[in-house]
Amino acid sequence: MVVATRVLSYRQAINEALRLEMRRDPTVILMGEDVAGGATIQHIEQEGAWGGPLGVTKSLVSEFGRQRVLDTPISEAAFIGAAVGAAVTGLRPVAELMFVDFFGVCMDQIFNQGAKLRYMFGGKAKVPMVIRTMIGAGFGAAGQHSGCHYAVFAHMPGLKAVAPATPYDAKGLLIAAIRDDDPVMFFEHKMLYDMTGEVPEGDYVVPIGKADIKREGNDVTIVAISRMVHIALEAAKRLSTEGIEAEVVDLRSLSPLDEDAVLSSLAKTRRLVVVDEDNPRCSVAADIAALAVDKGFDYLDAPVKLVTAPHTPVPFSPSLERYYIPTPERVIAAVREIV
Amino acid sequence: MEIPRERLRWIYERMALIRAFEDRVAQEFAAGKLPGFVHLYAGEEAIAVGVCAHLTDRDYITSTHRGHGHCIAKGVDVKAMMAELFGKATGVCKGKGGSMHIADVDKGMLGANGIVGGGPPIACGAGLMAKTLGTDQVAVCFFGDGAAEQGTTHEAMNLAAIWKLPVVFVCENNLYAESTPWTYHCAAPDIASRAAAYDMPGVLVDGTDVFAVYEAAGEAIARARRGEGPTLLECRAFRYYGHFQGDAVSYRTPEEEAAYRQRDPIQRFRQTVLSQGLLSEDELDAIDAAVQHEINEAVRFAEASPLPPPEDCLTDVYVSYPAEQLAFRH
Ligand SMILES: Cc1ncc(C[n+]2csc(CCOP(=O)(O)OP(=O)(O)O)c2C)c(N)n1
Numbered sequence A: 001m002v003v004a005t006r007v008l009s010y011r012q013a014i015n016e017a018l019r020l021e022m023r024r025d026p027t028v029i030l031m032g033e034d035v036a037g038g039a040t041i042q043h044i045e046q047e048g049a050w051g052g053p054l055g056v057t058k059s060l061v062s063e064f065g066r067q068r069v070l071d072t073p074i075s076e077a078a079f080i081g082a083a084v085g086a087a088v089t090g091l092r093p094v095a096e097l098m099f100v101d102f103f104g105v106c107m108d109q110i111f112n113q114g115a116k117l118r119y120m121f122g123g124k125a126k127v128p129m130v131i132r133t134m135i136g137a138g139f140g141a142a143g144q145h146s147g148c149h150y151a152v153f154a155h156m157p158g159l160k161a162v163a164p165a166t167p168y169d170a171k172g173l174l175i176a177a178i179r180d181d182d183p184v185m186f187f188e189h190k191m192l193y194d195m196t197g198e199v200p201e202g203d204y205v206v207p208i209g210k211a212d213i214k215r216e217g218n219d220v221t222i223v224a225i226s227r228m229v230h231i232a233l234e235a236a237k238r239l240s241t242e243g244i245e246a247e248v249v250d251l252r253s254l255s256p257l258d259e260d261a262v263l264s265s266l267a268k269t270r271r272l273v274v275v276d277e278d279n280p281r282c283s284v285a286a287d288i289a290a291l292a293v294d295k296g297f298d299y300l301d302a303p304v305k306l307v308t309a310p311h312t313p314v315p316f317s318p319s320l321e322r323y324y325i326p327t328p329e330r331v332i333a334a335v336r337e338i339v
Numbered sequence B: 001m002e003i004p005r006e007r008l009r010w011i012y013e014r015m016a017l018i019r020a021f022e023d024r025v026a027q028e029f030a031a032g033k034l035p036g037f038v039h040l041y042a043g044e045e046a047i048a049v050g051v052c053a054h055l056t057d058r059d060y061i062t063s064t065h066r067g068h069g070h071c072i073a074k075g076v077d078v079k080a081m082m083a084e085l086f087g088k089a090t091g092v093c094k095g096k097g098g099s100m101h102i103a104d105v106d107k108g109m110l111g112a113n114g115i116v117g118g119g120p121p122i123a124c125g126a127g128l129m130a131k132t133l134g135t136d137q138v139a140v141c142f143f144g145d146g147a148a149e150q151g152t153t154h155e156a157m158n159l160a161a162i163w164k165l166p167v168v169f170v171c172e173n174n175l176y177a178e179s180t181p182w183t184y185h186c187a188a189p190d191i192a193s194r195a196a197a198y199d200m201p202g203v204l205v206d207g208t209d210v211f212a213v214y215e216a217a218g219e220a221i222a223r224a225r226r227g228e229g230p231t232l233l234e235c236r237a238f239r240y241y242g243h244f245q246g247d248a249v250s251y252r253t254p255e256e257e258a259a260y261r262q263r264d265p266i267q268r269f270r271q272t273v274l275s276q277g278l279l280s281e282d283e284l285d286a287i288d289a290a291v292q293h294e295i296n297e298a299v300r301f302a303e304a305s306p307l308p309p310p311e312d313c314l315t316d317v318y319v320s321y322p323a324e325q326l327a328f329r330h
C-alpha cells in the first residue's frame, strides 16, 4: 500500500494526530487552558481564539465543538484530576499541562491518583489518558517555563513517558499514546514546533517503548532525547568529517525504555555518550548510564559520557541560556574523550 | 480621603512611569531586543500605584507574570529593571530572571511569578513573619482573575483568615485570563464576594480610578496592620496590550478596546486633579517629561550593559554547594 506523505511541522503533526483520533473515537476529548480559547465570546465561539498558547490545537474546536474541546479555568489540579476520573470511567481524555514546569500545582492528581489507581485497585481500573506538555529551553522563557523534568515522570511507576524529536514520531507516538490504556506523559519540545518533516497521511502508530536509530555508525553510540537528537545528529555530521562515525539512537520513549536498542547499539560501537537537556542528577541520562554498566558492562571499551544541562534552573539571559543547553561542540568533545 | 500633595505627585509619576515603561518595552520587544515572554501592565496602573502608595520598603508584595507595574509601584530601580528585561548582567536579577521573575527583595518585592497562583501562599508567609516577630509590616498579594481559580489562592485566603495574618489579597480583574473571559472561568458573579467563604471583608473596586483603589487599599492595609486580618479587594481594570506580546487578541473587538480607553486611569487622574485644582498642568507635564527622560536613560543603560558571563549560569543556585556538582561534566 502506498501512503501519501507530505511535509508538516511538528506542530501540525500533533494537531493532525489529535484530529484523527477525535474523528475515530468519540470518547477522546481535549481539555486545557485556551486549547480553544475565547469560550462564550460570540464572534469567536465557533473557531476559537488561541488554540493553545503556541497554536498547537488550533481549529480543533471548529470541527469537534466545545463539548469535546474544553477550555478550562487555571485549575490544573481540578482538570487534570478530572481527566483521571473521566479516564477511569470511560473517556480517553487528552489534557494539556501547558508547560511541564507547572506540574507542581497538580502533581498529586498525576502521580498519586492517575499513576497508582490501577495498582491500588488490584488491576480492576485502567486510566487511558494523555497529558500533553511543553518542555525545553531556548525560548528565553526563564526558570518556570523552560525545564524538561521528564525524569520526574519516568521515575514514577504507573506512568508512561514519551518525547518525540520529529514530526513523524510526534504524530505516530501521540496516536499510540491516545490508544494506550495507561496514562501517558507526552513531552513536546517548544523549540521543535516549527521543525518540518515528512509525515504520512492517515493514521499510523509509532509504538511506545521503541527507540529509533536516526543515524547509523560503528564508532560510538550517541543516545539522545527530544531536541537533543538534532544536536547529536549535528555533532555526528561534524565528527564524520574527521572519520568518526557515530550512531544516533533517538530514545523516543523514556518509560518504558528500549533497553535492547541501546544495548545492541552499544554492542556494536562499544562506546556510549548520552545527550539529555534535563538536569543531570537522577536523570534519564544517568539511567541510561546505569543500564550500560549493569547490562552492557562487557561491551564497554571506555567510560560512559553524559552531556547534560548543569544542576541549575534554566537562566533567562541569552548568554546564560546558551551555556545551559548542550551543544554539538560539547557532544563532540565528549566523543573525542572516548574514541 | 485627603491625599497630601506630594503623594499625589508620586501617584501620577509612578503611573506615568509604568505606562512609559510598558510602551517602551512593547517597542523594544517588537524590535527583537527582548527574549522570552513579556506581559504588559498598561491600563492597570491605578491598582499597583493606589495600593503601594500605602506601603514602605519594609512591607512586602507578591506579584504575577504581569509584574513590571508592581515593581515600579514598589520602587524598584527602573534602570535595573530594563537591564533585566534585556538579559544584562546589570539587571536587578543579574539577567537570571527576566520579565517573568523580576524581583527585588530589598524593596519588598518578592517577585513576578511564572506560576499562576504562585504568589498567594508566599504572601501568607511574609504575613506570618510579621505576625510572629510582632512587627507592623504587611504583605500584599496581587493576583489575576485567572489566578482566582487556582487552589493555592483559595488555600492561602483561608490560611490568612484563620491565622489573622496581615495580608491583603488584591485581585486584578482585567476581564480575561489569556483569551478566556472571566465570566466563563469564574462561577461567581464577582470575585470579591468569595471573601465571605473565608470570613474576611471583600470589596469590589473600580481599578481604573486610583482614588478609589487608594481608599479601599488604605482601609484594608490599616486593618491588616492593626492585626485584624486579611481583606480581599477585587479591582476591575483593562489590559491595553494582548495577554503577552505576540497575542493577536482576536477575542476582543475594537469597540471593546476603545471603551477601555475612555476610562484610562492616567487621564482620569489628570482630569480629577486639574478640575479640583490639586495639581497644575505644568506640573503634570514636567513629570511626564522627567518620566520620558528616565525611560530613555534606562534603555540606554540596558543597551550599554554587558551580557552576563556564561559561567554565571552556575552561581546563585544555592547558598553553599560543591561547585563541581553544579557544572555539567561535558
Ligand atoms: C500554574 C500555571 N498555569 C498556567 C499558566 C499559563 N498562564 C500564564 S498567565 C495565564 C493567565 C493568567 O490570567 P490572570 O490571572 O487573569 O492574569 P492576567 O494575565 O490577566 O494579568 C496563564 C493561563 C501559568 N503560568 N501557570
Ligand SMILES: [Mg+2]
Residues within 6 Å of the ligand: B144, B145, B146, B172, B173, B174, B175, B176, B177, B178
Ligand atoms: Mg486576567
